[in-house]
Amino acid sequence: QHTDRDSYYGGLGGGTAPEDFELANNAFGTTKDLAFVSGAKFSHDFENNDVLTTGMEYQKNDTDDEILGYNKVVDQRVNSFALYGQYEWKPSKAFTALLGARLDHVNVNGFYNIQDVSRTSEVSQTILSPRITLLYNVTDKLQLRGGYARGFRAPQAFNEDLHVSSVGGEQRFVILGEDLENEFSNAYTASLDYTKSFGKTQTNLLIEGFYTSLQNPFTTVSTGTSLPNGSILEETRNGSGAYVAGANIELNVVPSPRLAFQAGLTVQNAKYEENQVLFEADGSVPNETDVSIDEFVRTPNVYGFLTSYWTINKAFKLDVTGNYTGPMTVPFVVGESGFINLVESQSFFDLTTKLTYHLDLKKEFHVELSGGIQNLFNSYQDDFDTGPTRDSDFVYGPNRPRTFFVGLRIFSD
DSSP states (O other), rough: OOEEEEEEOOOOOOSSHHHHHHGGGGGEEEEEEEEEEEEEEEEOOOTTEEEEEEEEEEEEEEEEEEEEEEEEEEEOOOOOEEEEEEEOOOOSSEEEEEEEEEEEEEEEEEEEETTEEEEEEEEEEEEHHHHEEEEEESSSEEEEEEEEEEEEESSSOOOOHHHOEEEEEEEEEEOOOTTTOOEEEEEEEEEEEEEETTTEEEEEEEEEEEEEEEEEEEEEEEEEOOOOTTEEEEEEEEEEEEEEEEEEEEEEEETTTTTEEEEEEEEEEEEHHHHHHHHOOHHHHTTOOOOOEOOOOOOOOOEEEEEEEOSSSEEEEEEEEEEEEEEOEEEEEEEOOOOEEEOOOOEEEEEEEEEEEEEETTTTTEEEEEEESSSSSSSOOOOOOOOOTTOTTTTOSSSSSEEEEEEEEEEOO
């Protein structure tokens, strides 16, 4: 995949003086990106029903991102070669074990610059990531599953680091911190899956617990530094250790082939081992102090979903879907230095209904007319920042207010 993009990230920020127009002209940029993935896989089934899967994968990513007016440069080359293998062991009908590992060799060569601040990344390392999954069928209705997997991210600029936002009419850039180390994760899961029929009604209940520990998690810190070109500098650093722990429950009920319900709820706790600095005051602005928090920002502790459909007859079908998002902490930049307020968001329930009418014009030619309402209860953010100096990143919750829609689909078998 090749990307060649011209972009503009600026604005006047409320000013109309000649120097404001000159500063706004700095924000034209170009991005060129080449992403390439190739690989091969081999699988062998043994006579005892065991399965061996092996393979290799090569990934290449070349990124050149420039905003010359701000002297911003991302010149990065990433090459990754991996070997992986997995053995599916089935000693009995009731028990299955998946044992696997992936060996990655990663090379990252990058140069990152914003105004007079520059960083380099020269990474060449080999990392082994094991994984295991155990499955036990207690009965034909009850299944237990447990697993462990290890993962990592090498120090490099990711897509979110190329994103440019604005606040106070100034651009906000992210640069890699010095001596950035790998981020590692260790994920543990355990689940219970129960299926039972009550007459013609089929039900399925899934209860799952999870725990993920993070070592050297990548975090973004607003440095409180305004560069000579007017931009605000943020830095990607390694945070203290962190964890995400919680439980998930899902219920499926199918009373008939024409009617089905599914709902799920997740309750979790995502925290750093120590308070994580989000804004680092440099002393240039009176009364500004460091802002820190031990919770993950923009991460609700409770969220869920529901989906259902009802085939009323051969012509009409009703779909109802919804997503619940619990309260979360959202950073809100309120100062030209990047100073942050921490805002506690409200909860949201985004419900969508859709009625579809199906018409067979001919045996193999069909038309579907549909209409409905997205975000039926208009559960939507009500405190957007406004004006030319707004914080463009202060957005959360459902991505649209109450919206009416209609659709037409014409297709053949």
